[in-house]
Amino acid sequence: MVFILSFLNIQAQESTFQKQGNNITYSLKEGKLQVVVCSENIMQVKYTLADKFDTKESLIIEEKAFSKVPFEVKENLTEITITAKKITAKINKKTGAVAFFDLQGKPILKEVATGGKTISPNSFEGFQTQSISQKFESPSDEAIYGLGQHQDRMLNIKGQDLDLYQHNTEVYMPFFVSTKGYGLLWNNYSHTKFGNPDEIKAIPADKLFDKNQKSGGLDVAFFNDSEFKEKADNAKTTTTKLIIEKDNPIKGARYTGYILADKTGEYAFYSYSDGTLRLKINDVLVLDNWAPYANARDRNVINLEKGKKYKIEIEWQRYHKNNSLQLKWREPHAENETALWSAAGKEINYFVIAGESMDTLISGYRTLTGKATILPKWAMGFWQCKERYKTQDEILNVVREFRKRKIPLDIIVQDWQYWKEDQWGSATFEPSRYPNPTAMIDTLHQELNTKFMVSVWGKFYRNSDNFRELNEAGFLYPKPLAENLVDFLGYNFSYYDAFNPAARKMYWEQLNEKLYSKGADAWWMDASEPEMPDHGATPENMAHFMNPTFNGTGFANLNAYPLQHTKAVFEGQMGESPEKRVTILTRSAFAGQQKYSTIVWSGDIAGEWNNLKASIPAGLSFSMSGMPYWTTDTGGFWVKYKGGNQNPEYRELYTRWYQFSAFCPIFRAHGSNTEREIWHFGDENSETYKTQLKFNKLHYRLMPYIYTLNGMVNTNDYTMMRALVMDFPNDTKVFNIDNQYMFGPSILVCPVTDEAATKREIYLPKGATWVNFWTGETLQGGQTIMTPAPLDQLPLFIKAGSIVPFGPDLQYALEKNADPIELRIYTGANGSFSLYEDENTNNNYLKGKSSTIKFEWNEINKTLTIGDREGDFDGMLKDRIFNIVFVSKNQGIGELASAKIDKTVKYTGKSITIKN
Numbered sequence: 001m002v003f004i005l006s007f008l009n010i011q012a013q014e015s016t017f018q019k020q021g022n023n024i025t026y027s028l029k030e031g032k033l034q035v036v037v038c039s040e041n042i043m044q045v046k047y048t049l050a051d052k053f054d055t056k057e058s059l060i061i062e063e064k065a066f067s068k069v070p071f072e073v074k075e076n077l078t079e080i081t082i083t084a085k086k087i088t089a090k091i092n093k094k095t096g097a098v099a100f101f102d103l104q105g106k107p108i109l110k111e112v113a114t115g116g117k118t119i120s121p122n123s124f125e126g127f128q129t130q131s132i133s134q135k136f137e138s139p140s141d142e143a144i145y146g147l148g149q150h151q152d153r154m155l156n157i158k159g160q161d162l163d164l165y166q167h168n169t170e171v172y173m174p175f176f177v178s179t180k181g182y183g184l185l186w187n188n189y190s191h192t193k194f195g196n197p198d199e200i201k202a203i204p205a206d207k208l209f210d211k212n213q214k215s216g217g218l219d220v221a222f223f224n225d226s227e228f229k230e231k232a233d234n235a236k237t238t239t240t241k242l243i244i245e246k247d248n249p250i251k252g253a254r255y256t257g258y259i260l261a262d263k264t265g266e267y268a269f270y271s272y273s274d275g276t277l278r279l280k281i282n283d284v285l286v287l288d289n290w291a292p293y294a295n296a297r298d299r300n301v302i303n304l305e306k307g308k309k310y311k312i313e314i315e316w317q318r319y320h321k322n323n324s325l326q327l328k329w330r331e332p333h334a335e336n337e338t339a340l341w342s343a344a345g346k347e348i349n350y351f352v353i354a355g356e357s358m359d360t361l362i363s364g365y366r367t368l369t370g371k372a373t374i375l376p377k378w379a380m381g382f383w384q385c386k387e388r389y390k391t392q393d394e395i396l397n398v399v400r401e402f403r404k405r406k407i408p409l410d411i412i413v414q415d416w417q418y419w420k421e422d423q424w425g426s427a428t429f430e431p432s433r434y435p436n437p438t439a440m441i442d443t444l445h446q447e448l449n450t451k452f453m454v455s456v457w458g459k460f461y462r463n464s465d466n467f468r469e470l471n472e473a474g475f476l477y478p479k480p481l482a483e484n485l486v487d488f489l490g491y492n493f494s495y496y497d498a499f500n501p502a503a504r505k506m507y508w509e510q511l512n513e514k515l516y517s518k519g520a521d522a523w524w525m526d527a528s529e530p531e532m533p534d535h536g537a538t539p540e541n542m543a544h545f546m547n548p549t550f551n552g553t554g555f556a557n558l559n560a561y562p563l564q565h566t567k568a569v570f571e572g573q574m575g576e577s578p579e580k581r582v583t584i585l586t587r588s589a590f591a592g593q594q595k596y597s598t599i600v601w602s603g604d605i606a607g608e609w610n611n612l613k614a615s616i617p618a619g620l621s622f623s624m625s626g627m628p629y630w631t632t633d634t635g636g637f638w639v640k641y642k643g644g645n646q647n648p649e650y651r652e653l654y655t656r657w658y659q660f661s662a663f664c665p666i667f668r669a670h671g672s673n674t675e676r677e678i679w680h681f682g683d684e685n686s687e688t689y690k691t692q693l694k695f696n697k698l699h700y701r702l703m704p705y706i707y708t709l710n711g712m713v714n715t716n717d718y719t720m721m722r723a724l725v726m727d728f729p730n731d732t733k734v735f736n737i738d739n740q741y742m743f744g745p746s747i748l749v750c751p752v753t754d755e756a757a758t759k760r761e762i763y764l765p766k767g768a769t770w771v772n773f774w775t776g777e778t779l780q781g782g783q784t785i786m787t788p789a790p791l792d793q794l795p796l797f798i799k800a801g802s803i804v805p806f807g808p809d810l811q812y813a814l815e816k817n818a819d820p821i822e823l824r825i826y827t828g829a830n831g832s833f834s835l836y837e838d839e840n841t842n843n844n845y846l847k848g849k850s851s852t853i854k855f856e857w858n859e860i861n862k863t864l865t866i867g868d869r870e871g872d873f874d875g876m877l878k879d880r881i882f883n884i885v886f887v888s889k890n891q892g893i894g895e896l897a898s899a900k901i902d903k904t905v906k907y908t909g910k911s912i913t914i915k916n
Helices: 002-012 358-369 392-405 437-446 465-472 478-482 501-514 539-545 554-576 609-623 648-661 687-701 703-715
Strands: 017-020 023-027 032-037 042-048 072-075 079-083 088-092 098-101 107-110 117-124 127-137 144-146 162-164 175-178 182-186 192-194 218-223 252-260 265-281 284-304 309-317 325-330 337-342 348-354 382-384 411-414 451-456 459-461 493-495 522-525 584-586 598-601 667-669 741-743 747-749 759-764 769-772 778-780 783-788 796-799 803-806 821-825 831-838 850-858 863-866 880-886 903-907 912-915
Touching (some): 107 127, 501 554, 522 554, 609 648, 648 667, 648 687, 803 831
Parallel strands (some): 382 667, 411 451, 451 522
Antiparallel strands (some): 032 042, 042 348, 079 088, 117 127, 182 348, 192 337, 265 309, 265 325, 759 783, 769 778, 831 850, 880 903
């Protein structure tokens, strides 16, 4: 009888949650928790201490992201279970901890057992708000990727600490993916940290010892020069502070002594420095970073043993008067939690996406924040840029030289200061140097078949009409003007408030009148963080100067500025020319920016081998954050090699970087200090010149493949530049490989990042057979090999089963149709490829004006099937030729068109099967 009564009590228990539409709300002892079913594989979690959840319209979430889908809610004494088709959430009724499960019921993400939710009072300059944080369990075998672009050679961010705000070389995207089958979008715009917010600390004094092993600090010598020759008059010989401020006149410093490890494990050392910083521990070089201006974090790890003292040496050299030094560390710690903290928020708010592949997770991110666009075909070509072309004649002559030498080119880029020096933001060509910009652009278009990109900023000096118009309307941030904030040229400036729709409209109208109407094809939106001040920006001083915004305080909206800024130009141009695709290059990005045709580049990185190494995981991390288009400053923005492009060491570095850039989503040259056109790196017979030309031409021959990837970004939510874990998730050896990647589904790219290297070690992922692009040699996956890498070769391997289309030799992307296509078949496994084509430059693809041709290779039957063409568009090639090449040793290899064609097929749009 007792059992029966208990059973009846359970059945009679009233629901403790409220269900309204897709929202399930549960009240805890403190606070309210809400789970929202967004789609069959996406749920949102919100937690607040207030009476109501925030209802303010999101800057990043699309209204159509939420769909009405069937789901089920069940409750027992301990938990509430919410089940949609492909994701389940379980709420612990006692703690409020939420756990997520996939379609098969396997756990993918769990908040820590206590719930892990913290909301604490916070304030900034009189603004009263709350900081928010959320902790999750993180199993030991989990790997995590994303949260934007980072320059510290780190791809897998599991267990690491990231300080997340927009600044030069660092881009924060609030999305990451996990090998456990989930993606997480953190719905907050303020300064954010991943990991333990307080974990990175100054090295304690009691861990530092001088040359006599006396505790309390290191021996230090300061110098009046950066070559360590002239010692400064300074009585201090030991110090506990590994900090030199930018206003300190010291030009060099050398710290020596010993460091004590009180735990065994991996110690991470962090440099927040510019100038040159070298750290050695027991003569092992741990950090070696040169950053002349952009104060970016560098990081490396070393294993130390408990109780041991290690010899330590730190050298710092000033490059510029504003350089500074700061060195910190993080001691070994357990990596069983993942945590997110944000400085300002009304509530904890995040989305969880379940999926069997990382492509599914990224597709979920784009469902929430907007579909990526297809860039115009010419954007897939080569971009020539430098800091900076100074006259109209220089631009035209550079492009004419490209055409004369038959070096493929699609875009020439005009960097900053084409305006009068005291009129930043005027968007006006200085007449003495650019007497007729409209004629210049017409010549580029009509005579030279080249597109024109121009640098525009959200920054304004007082002495321009655009400043006065924006200022009179109240659209400029007031504090930089009131406090006389000046930039490195000594001029007072401010940025416009891109959060204000009316300000965005006026900003576009200014660009339209002065640049777009003259024929500009594309936009370079530089320093889009916004950069206030212009050196050493911190979250606090950026929040101070961009306050207030139309959307609230700068403190709460800090990271979303680039999203709103690019929105101004995208929506402006689409309103002016709805038929024309938009192309925007920007230094910063935030969630949703992919829908504004945004490309992000690496920022003002330095031209060093270390920074080439760092660029690979930086681009991969950014791509795995849901943003498809990324590029780098080929050769680094700043160059420290004396003689620049005449220095053989820099020529080698630039050539290796150029090879890497040819296999980035956007292929672009840019930088300062030295000329960047390839003829400045040697004459036509030099190895560096010939190698750069070879990879430029290879890039253009691969245009049918590359443009298909561009189309897949929109049609399939695809990612072009792919960490190996995306395609080989069952091979745990690839989880931490940060110097190889897939470019599309077929090409394994292995950049050479060591000086004077003629070979490099490569891991071939298991689960596939691999074909050496240069030799046709076939190798089994799951092994590490040493492969030749002479300067004129970038190691490339093609996955067996791949079908790779090669187009004709081109001088620019739209020069001619991709006919004939050389179709290289890499046998050894079944495979397929769907060639995508459309009208190349307009937005008719959004109306279905495109076509695909599917190629399928059957390894058992040795047959290639070219399927029926699907779709059509104006100008489509109805009849075309495919030259079939079955790749083997000495056939179908390298960048040149194959001398021997196995089959020639005339294709009219109907299915054909070809037997090998």
